[in-house]
Amino acid sequence: MIRKTFLLLFSGYLLVPGLSFAAARWYSDDQVTRGAGLYASHCAECHKTNAEGTENWRKKDSNGKYPPPPINGTAHAWHHSIKVLANTIRDGGIKLGGVMPAFKDKIDARQTLDVIAFFQSKWDDKVYSAWLERNPFPQQEKVSAGKNVSDKKTITDPRIVNLQKILPGSAISTPEKTPVNGLYQVRIGGKYVYVTENGEYALIGNLLDLKNGINLTRQAQVRENIPLLRSFPENDSVIFRAEGKEKAAISIFSDTSCPYCKKFHKEVPHLQKAGVSVRYIPFPRGGNKGPGYKEMLSVWCSEDRNKAMNIAMGVSKGKLENGSCGADKVLRAGFVLGKKVGVQGTPTSYLPDGSLISGYVPAQKIIERVTQKK
Ligand code: HEC
Numbered sequence: 001m002i003r004k005t006f007l008l009l010f011s012g013y014l015l016v017p018g019l020s021f022a023a024a025r026w027y028s029d030d031q032v033t034r035g036a037g038l039y040a041s042h043c044a045e046c047h048k049t050n051a052e053g054t055e056n057w058r059k060k061d062s063n064g065k066y067p068p069p070p071i072n073g074t075a076h077a078w079h080h081s082i083k084v085l086a087n088t089i090r091d092g093g094i095k096l097g098g099v100m101p102a103f104k105d106k107i108d109a110r111q112t113l114d115v116i117a118f119f120q121s122k123w124d125d126k127v128y129s130a131w132l133e134r135n136p137f138p139q140q141e142k143v144s145a146g147k148n149v150s151d152k153k154t155i156t157d158p159r160i161v162n163l164q165k166i167l168p169g170s171a172i173s174t175p176e177k178t179p180v181n182g183l184y185q186v187r188i189g190g191k192y193v194y195v196t197e198n199g200e201y202a203l204i205g206n207l208l209d210l211k212n213g214i215n216l217t218r219q220a221q222v223r224e225n226i227p228l229l230r231s232f233p234e235n236d237s238v239i240f241r242a243e244g245k246e247k248a249a250i251s252i253f254s255d256t257s258c259p260y261c262k263k264f265h266k267e268v269p270h271l272q273k274a275g276v277s278v279r280y281i282p283f284p285r286g287g288n289k290g291p292g293y294k295e296m297l298s299v300w301c302s303e304d305r306n307k308a309m310n311i312a313m314g315v316s317k318g319k320l321e322n323g324s325c326g327a328d329k330v331l332r333a334g335f336v337l338g339k340k341v342g343v344q345g346t347p348t349s350y351l352p353d354g355s356l357i358s359g360y361v362p363a364q365k366i367i368e369r370v371t372q373k374k
Contacts, residue, residue: 024326024328024329025117025120025121025128026117026138026332027113027116027117027120027121028117031113031114031117031118032114032117032118032121034111034114034118035111035113035114035115035116035117035118035119035121036118038107038111038114038115038118039051039115039118039119042103042106042107042115043115043119046068046100047068047069047070047071047119048068048070050072050122051070051071051072051118051119051122052070052072052074053067053068053069053070053071053072053074053075054067054068054069054070057069057070057075065097065098065099066098066099068100071119071122072119072122072123073120073122073123073124073127073128074127077119078123078127078128078130078131079134081134081135081138082113082116082135082138085116086109086112086113086116088100089103089107089112089115089116090102090103090104090112091104132288133289136287136288136289137287137288137332137335137336157175157199158198158199158200159175159184159186159195159196159197159198159199160172160175160186160199161199162195162199162200162202163186163188163193163195163199163202167188171188172186172187172188173186173187173188174186175195178194178207178216179209179216180194180207182196182197183195183196183197183207184196184197185207185217185220187220187224191204191342192204192217192220192221194207205217206218218355221342221354221355221356222353222354222355223354224341224354225341225342225350225354225356226353226354228337228340228341229251229281229337229341229350229354231337232251232281232333232334232337234279236281236300236330236333236334237251237279237280237281238279238280238299238300238305238306238309239277239278239279239280239306240268240271240272240277240278240279240280240306240309241272241277242271242272242274242275242276242277243272243273243275244275245275246275246276246277247274247275247276247370247371248275248276248277248351248352248370248371249276249277249278249279249352250271250276250277250278250279250349250350250351250352250366250370251279251280251281251349251350252264252278252279252280252281252347252348252349252350253281253282253283253334253338253343253346253347253348253349254280254281254282254283254346254347255282255283255284255285255286255290255292255296255346256292256295256296256299256309256312256313257285257286257290257291257292257295258285258292258346258347260346260347260359260360261313261346261347262313262314263360264347264360264361264363265309265310265313265314265315266313266315267362267363267364268363270363270364270367271363271366271367274367274371275371276366276367276370276371280309281334281337281338282296282300282330282331282334282335283334283335283338283343283346283348284296284331284334284335285345285346287335288328288331288332292312293331294322294323295312295320296312296331297323297324297327297328297331298312298320298321298322298323299312299320299323300323300325300327300330300331301321301323301324301325301327302320302321302323308320341356342356344358345358345359347359347360349361349366351366351369351370352370
């Protein structure tokens with residue numbers, strides 16, 4: 001029950017499976033290059049130079065063990081998420097009765113990802129797309145492995161260990177002191193939880209400094225959200241600029257298929273007239289199989305993104321070109337950022353002070369909030 005409540009509060013999105021289309025790879029060429037070197041020195045002796053594995057990998061050898069399988073996409077490796085692949089590399093197969101050694105003392109988490117990038121580069125598009133369908137946002141997966149990666153905090157700190165039990169797989173920040181003795185603040189996907197020193201109790205809510213009238217939780221959120229939001233490149237956003245002198249700018253995580261995003265978009269001209277710039281950050285709420293994904297890809301691939309956005313949001317007529325310009329990366333980055341700053345649904349707006357508005361709010365309300373001095 002507790003776990004359910006937590007999951008409701010913190011799990012963001014159901015990734016809905018659907019159409020499939022060729023997609024960009026999650027890794028960079030540099031990663032593949034680095035991975036190739038690591039692969040050659042650690043893996044090639046068994047999985048062979050191009051990850052093609054042993055010919056008769058389906059048959060046990062004379063010791064009753066399976067020989068090294070192909071990991072070039074022709075066997076089962078593509079059934080696994082990055083996390084599972086990374087765990088296999090970290091822990092090996094010996095514990096499970098296999099023969100693959102553990103690499104946890106030899107390569108760290110980053111190198112593990114590099115090696116995965118290398119052998120995934122051997123997967124053809126069809127296999128990769130099938131894999132991506134099961135793992136729509138590979139970059140989001142947390143990989144823990146290796147000697148340089150400190151698992152210590154995660155393993156021994158009871159404040160984190162107990163939270164992790166009910167929220168497996170979540171990134172939980174290092175606990176920070178609060179003014180309340182014995183109460184620590186941790187950040188989980190843009191939200192805050194307070195835990196006791198022994199990790200036995202946790203509470204969700206706003207911590208208020210009554211003496212000074214400050215909402216400490218909000219203050220913390222704001223402090224962390226602003227730099228994160230700034231880190232998203234302007235070039236990757238679609239900006240509807242303020243008319244005349246800009247008084248304020250807001251960032252909105254949006255999906256062109258969401259009705260309330262469309263409703264809000266109709267009011268964007270009011271904001272512009274009032275001196276407020278509106279910056280759209282893509283948040284494909286259904287992952288890369290979601291209803292708005294293709295459309296957003298077209299918007300982000302258009303030469304005139306504002307025009308395309310107006311079409312996608314239904315305020316002007318026209319046809320959207322099919323887009324495949326590598327903007328997958330941008331949509332993914334928007335999604336990943338959204339999860340970090342606590343987006344739970346679309347639209348979610350961030351005001352210049354870093355505070356968040358969930359869902360549709362009339363433009364007029366926003367204008368009042370951002371253009372009037374308190
Ligand atoms: C000593 C031989 C050996 C070495 C070295 C080795 N592997 Fe393996 N690997 C195996 C065998 C054998 C299996 C099948 C499971 C088992 O027996 O442990 C396997 C399984 C795997 C799997 C799971 C495949 C699937 O279909 O589920 C992955 C992924 C993998 N290895 C990656 C690597 C990577 C990456 C490296 C180098 C960092 C590596 N292996 C090094 C022998 C090896």
